[in-house]
Amino acid sequence: MLILALDQGTTSSRAILFDEAGAVRGVAQREFRQIYPKPGWVEHDPSEIWSSQIGVAAEVLGRCEVGPRDVAAIGITNQRETTIVWDRASGHPIHNAIVWQDRRTAPLMDRMKADGSEALLRERTGLVADPYFSASKVRWILDAVPGARQRAERGELAFGTVDSWLVSRLTGGKLHATDATNASRTLLFNIHTRQWDDELLGLFGVPRAMLPEVRDSSHVYGEVTADLAPGNVPIAGIAGDQHAALFGQQCRRGGMLKNTYGTGCFMLMNTEGDAIASSRGLITTPAWSLGGKLTYALEGSVFVAGAAVQWLRDGLGLIESASDIEPLADSVEDAGGVYLVPAFTGLGAPYWDPHARGVLVGLSRGASRAHLARAVLESIAHQSADLAEAMEADAGLGPRTLRVDGGASCNNLLMQIQADLLQAPVERPVVTETTALGAAFLAGLAVGFWKDDDELAGSWTLDRRFEPRMSPGHAAEQRRQWRRAVERAKGWAEADSAGTVPA
Numbered sequence: 319m320l321i322l323a324l325d326q327g328t329t330s331s332r333a334i335l336f337d338e339a340g341a342v343r344g345v346a347q348r349e350f351r352q353i354y355p356k357p358g359w360v361e362h363d364p365s366e367i368w369s370s371q372i373g374v375a376a377e378v379l380g381r382c383e384v385g386p387r388d389v390a391a392i393g394i395t396n397q398r399e400t401t402i403v404w405d406r407a408s409g410h411p412i413h414n415a416i417v418w419q420d421r422r423t424a425p426l427m428d429r430m431k432a433d434g435s436e437a438l439l440r441e442r443t444g445l446v447a448d449p450y451f452s453a454s455k456v457r458w459i460l461d462a463v464p465g466a467r468q469r470a471e472r473g474e475l476a477f478g479t480v481d482s483w484l485v486s487r488l489t490g491g492k493l494h495a496t497d498a499t500n501a502s503r504t505l506l507f508n509i510h511t512r513q514w515d516d517e518l519l520g521l522f523g524v525p526r527a528m529l530p531e532v533r534d535s536s537h538v539y540g541e542v543t544a545d546l547a548p549g550n551v552p553i554a555g556i557a558g559d560q561h562a563a564l565f566g567q568q569c570r571r572g573g574m575l576k577n578t579y580g581t582g583c584f585m586l587m588n589t590e591g592d593a594i595a596s597s598r599g600l601i602t603t604p605a606w607s608l609g610g611k612l613t614y615a616l617e618g619s620v621f622v623a624g625a626a627v628q629w630l631r632d633g634l635g636l637i638e639s640a641s642d643i644e645p646l647a648d649s650v651e652d653a654g655g656v657y658l659v660p661a662f663t664g665l666g667a668p669y670w671d672p673h674a675r676g677v678l679v680g681l682s683r684g685a686s687r688a689h690l691a692r693a694v695l696e697s698i699a700h701q702s703a704d705l706a707e708a709m710e711a712d713a714g715l716g717p718r719t720l721r722v723d724g725g726a727s728c729n730n731l732l733m734q735i736q737a738d739l740l741q742a743p744v745e746r747p748v749v750t751e752t753t754a755l756g757a758a759f760l761a762g763l764a765v766g767f768w769k770d771d772d773e774l775a776g777s778w779t780l781d782r783r784f785e786p787r788m789s790p791g792h793a794a795e796q797r798r799q800w801r802r803a804v805e806r807a808k809g810w811a812e813a814d815s816a817g818t819v820p821a
C-alpha cells in the first residue's frame with residue numbers, strides 16, 4: 319500500500335506516491351497558468367488548478383501501475399492564502415482565484431491599519447494586517463461580483479483556500495472543509511479558540527455561511543468520488559505547504575526549526591502548545607492540529623531568495639543555469655566586501671518594509687562576477703539568519719540546528735555559508751520532498767498506515783550535516799555589515815501622490 323500526496327503549489331501541481339518507509343515511489347508535476355491582469359495582481363484559474371492536480375494524480379498512478387485499491391489515503395498540501403469563491407450548487411467559481419502574492423487589497427489593509435484594527439487582528443489570528451492573507455481577497459470578490467454578497471449571505475456561495483477547493487472537487491461538491499493551518503491564514507480564524515471569529519468576519523464583511531468546516535490536519539475528511547481517479551480513497555490529511563514541510567522534516571519538538579529555500583524562504587519553528595506573540599516581526603501560526611490538539615509555530619518569510627539566483631541568471635546573464643552559481647561563488651574566498659540586499663519587492667519578515675528596494679554596496683574596483691555570485695548566496699543566508707535569530711529570541715532560545723529543504727538547498731556552498739552565519743549546524747535530509755511527505759504522514763497517521771510518531775521518526779534520514787567553520791568573531795562582523803546594508807535598502811521607494819508605492 320502507498321500514500322498519495324497532492325502538493326498544489328503556486329506555479330505547479332505535483333502528485334507524489336510514498337511507501338511505508340517514507341520513500342518516494344513516483345512523482346508527476348504539471349505547471350499551470352499565472353494570470354497577471356494588472357501590475358500587482360496575480361490570479362489562477364481554479365479549473366486549471368483542479369485539472370492539473372487531478373491530471374498529475376492520474377499520471378503518477380498510471381506510470382507506477384498503482385490502482386486506487388493500492389492507495390491507503392490521500393494527503394493534501396497547498397499554496398496558502400490563495401482565495402477561491404464558488405457556487406455551491408454548480409461547483410463553478412464566481413471569479414478567478416486571487417493568489418497570495420496579489421497586492422490589490424493593499425488600500426483596504428492600509429485603512430484597517432490606520433483605524434487601529436491591527437492589534438485585534440494580531441491578537442486573535444497571530445498575523446499582521448497585510449493583503450497577503452485571504453480575508454481582504456474574499457471581501458474584494460464579494461464587492462466586485464454583482465449580487466455575490468447577497469448570495470453568500472443566503473449560503474449559496476462557498477469560500478475556500480486551495481485545499482477546500484480540491485476537497486470539494488474530489489468529493490463531487492459534497493464536502494466543504496479545511497484544516498486549522500489553512501484556516502489560520504485567512505485573518506478570520508481565532509487561533510486560540512480555534513473557531514471562525516464573528517468580530518473579524520464583521521470587520522471584513524464576510525458572511526459566516528460561506529466558510530468551510532475546520533477539522534484536524536490528520537483526519538478522515540471523506541472519500542474521493544468513485545468516477546474520479548483515484549476513486550473511493552479517503553482524503554485523510556490536509557495542511558498548508560509550509561506547515562506540512564515542518565511536519566515532514568520531523569520538527570516535532572519545541573525549538574526545532576526548518577527553512578525551505580525556494581523562490582523565497584519560509585522558516586518555521588515549532589513552539590509546541592505556546593502561541594508565542596512575536597515582538598520581532600514574526601507571525602504566530604498553528605503548526606498542525608493532531609488528535610484535537612493544536613501545536614503552534616513561529617513563522618517568517620523572505621520574499622526573494624532563489625529568485626535572486628534567477629535574477630543573476632535572467633536579469634544579469636552572469637550564469638546560464640541556477641546550479642552554475644555554486645562553482646562561480648566558490649572560486650573566490652569571500653564576497654570581497656560586496657553585499658547585496660535583494661529587496662526587489664520590499665522586505666518581508668522581520669523588517670516588513672514595502673518601500674525597501676534592492677541595493678548593492680561595498681563595490682570596489684576588484685569586484686568581479688564571482689564576488690557578486692557569492693554576495694547573492696550570502697544574501698539568502700543572511701536573510702534566513704535574520705529570521706532564525708528573531709525566532710530564537712522570541713522563543714528565549716539559543717542557536718538551534720536548522721533543517722533545510724527546497725530547490726536551493728542542494729547548493730552545498732549556500733548551506734555552508736548558512737551554518738557559518740548562524741554559527742549552528744545545518745541538516746539536509748535525503749528526502750527533500752518534505753512538503754508532500756508531511757501531507758503523506760498526516761494522512762497515513764489518520765488511517766493507521768503508520769501507527770504512531772515512533773514509526774515516523776525512523777523515516778527522517780540525514781543526507782549531509784554542515785557544521786560552522788567560520789570563527790564566531792568573523793561571523794558576527796559579517797552579520798553587522800549585513801545589517802548596515804539593510805539600513806541602506808530600507809524606505810528607498812517613494813510613494814506617489816496617490817500613496818502608491820511602485821512595485
Ligand SMILES: Nc1ncnc2c1ncn2[C@@H]1O[C@H](COP(=O)(O)OP(=O)(O)O)[C@@H](O)[C@H]1O
Nearest residue numbers: 579580581624625627628640641724725726729
Ligand atoms: N543549485 C542552486 N543554487 C542556488 N539556487 C538554486 C539552485 N537550484 C535551484 N535554485 C533556486 O531554487 C528555486 C527553485 O526552488 P523550488 O523549491 O522549486 O521553488 P518554488 O517551490 O518556490 O517554485 C529557484 O529560485 C532557483 O533559482
Ligand SMILES: O=P(O)(O)OC[C@H](O)CO
Nearest residue numbers: 327328396397398418559
Ligand atoms: O507554493 P509555494 O511553495 O510558493 O508556497 C506558497 C506559500 O504557501 C504562500 O504562503
